Amino acid sequence: MIEHRASVFEANSFEILVKKVVMLNEDVPKGLRSTWKRRGKLATSKLASAFTELTTKADYPAILDDGDKDFIEVHVFGKISHRTIEEVVVVDSGLDDIGKDTANALEKTIARWTNTIPGWDTHFARI
Numbered sequence: 001m002i003e004h005r006a007s008v009f010e011a012n013s014f015e016i017l018v019k020k021v022v023m024l025n026e027d028v029p030k031g032l033r034s035t036w037k038r039r040g041k042l043a044t045s046k047l048a049s050a051f052t053e054l055t056t057k058a059d060y061p062a063i064l065d066d067g068d069k070d071f072i073e074v075h076v077f078g079k080i081s082h083r084t085i086e087e088v089v090v091v092d093s094g095l096d097d098i099g100k101d102t103a104n105a106l107e108k109t110i111a112r113w114t115n116t117i118p119g120w121d122t123h124f125a126r127i
Helices: 013-019 039-050 057-064 097-116
Strands: 006-009 033-035 073-076 087-090 123-126
Touching (some): 033 039, 039 057
Parallel strands (some): 087 123
Antiparallel strands (some): 006 033
């Protein structure tokens, strides 16, 4: 479902539009947005300067994860349904009290929907 409903931006879309001074009735400049299928090309063009002949596979994680300072943004259009999200996974070890409360509420909500909405098949998991 995501493949048909997602648009991928090279960075924070708000910042792109402000920096490039794109008016609301204008198209986003080419090279800053792609389809879900072509997201790899967008990421490659964005990160190409970080790779050299000496770059090894061991270097990839540091290039790809800079601590959330920079990212590729995905927009998924349309309504959310049981076909939109297959599984929600929560990593308990990094949660504060508010995060734990949120995860508990989400787990209960998904369980309620699974038991009351015919065909609901989203799964909840904790790791």
